[in-house]
Amino acid sequence: MTIEAGSVRPAWRRLFGVPLCVSVVFTVLMLATAVWADLPIRDPDGFLGPSFIRLPLIGLLMIAVDVVPRAFSRRSELGGLGKAVWDVLRTRWSGSRLGVAVAGLITFYLAYLSYRNFKSFLPFLQERLTDGMLIESDEWFAFGAHPGDLLQDVLGTGITADVLSAVYMAYMVFVPATLAAGLVWSDNLRRGAWYATALSFNWILGTVSYYALPSLGPIYAEPQRFTDLPETAVSGLQESLYENRIEVLADPFATNDVHGIAAFASLHVSIVFTAALVAHLTRLPKVVRWVLWAYVVLTALATVYFGWHYIVDGIAGFALGGISVWLASKAVGGGAPLKPEPEEKLPQLETAGV
Helix, strand or coil, X not given: CEECHHHCCCHHHHHHHHHHHHHHHHHHHHHHHHHHHCCCCCCCEXXXXXXXXXXXXXXXXXXXXXXXXXXXXXXXXXXXXXXXXXXXXXXXXXXXXXXXXXXXXXXXXXXXXXXXXXXXXXXXXXXXXXXXXXXXXXXXXXXXXXXXHHHHHHHCCCHHHHHHHHHHHHHHHHHHHHHHHHHXXXXXXHHHHHHHHHHHHHHHHHHHHHHHCCCCCHHHHCHHHHCCCCCCHHHHHHHHHHHHHHHHHHCCCCCXXXXXCCCCCCHHHHHHHHHHHHHHHCCCCHHHHHHHHHHHHHHHHHHHHCCCCCHHHHHHHHHHHXXXXXXXXXXXXXXXXXXXXXXXXXXXXXCCCC
């Protein structure tokens, strides 16, 4: 069965109609919760700046990386680099591609903003903590031992700590960079939309998991178990998050920081697993897939090694990532790869097959 190009909705509506609505509903729920609980709404800053500035800037950088080499190779043909840049922008970045990229960034941003605020609301709405139960589950998985202690004994606390710290901290750049790359570089718009939507669903499902089993994590529940670890970027982040927690609990209106501590489930694991799974299912180059799967393993190890998460948090993270990928595939729809064309004219689409 074939659908004529003129009979379909714009690409951004086809791909992000459902995900954008889900993110908007999630945001409205967050706003209503803030009003009901009398809590402030914050835009969480990263070390690259607020997300509403960070994401568009990364997107623009990715577009520049996409445009400049193409324009440089055509500069002689088109009478100069400036004219070549304009031609590439006009032919490649007008129409469906730009609309999908913008819709994807908005969908992601709303879901992430709401997730971070719901996470900050958590200690005010859920006073109970389940760390005691999760500690017992760790001992069960490790046959009476402590998983963090075991990893530190086996892997050591020297260079391993620095390597795993770098792996863990790379996540801060990994998420926005891979989001922008998926929305900007792929000629298959559906693949980029699938990934962006899966990331957004991770934030939503992760919020549910935080409220289902509110917990702080081993580093805060049993800090004495991690005193042998050297100072790293991770230990600095852990101290900073705990200071933010104290400030927010004291008076959430007196600080611009957000509460950022929650253990179950591991969103680090779920997000990197989502990236690796989408790369695997869409048959990205083998080297990319292998690198991503290695990153998944190292990230899962780092979360336990540094005491961010219990073992069950990682297991739940894998489940959450898999569910997010499946839900996202349903949300963006099946069909043949959706290729962008200038002036929002879409090619014919085969509706059978993925």
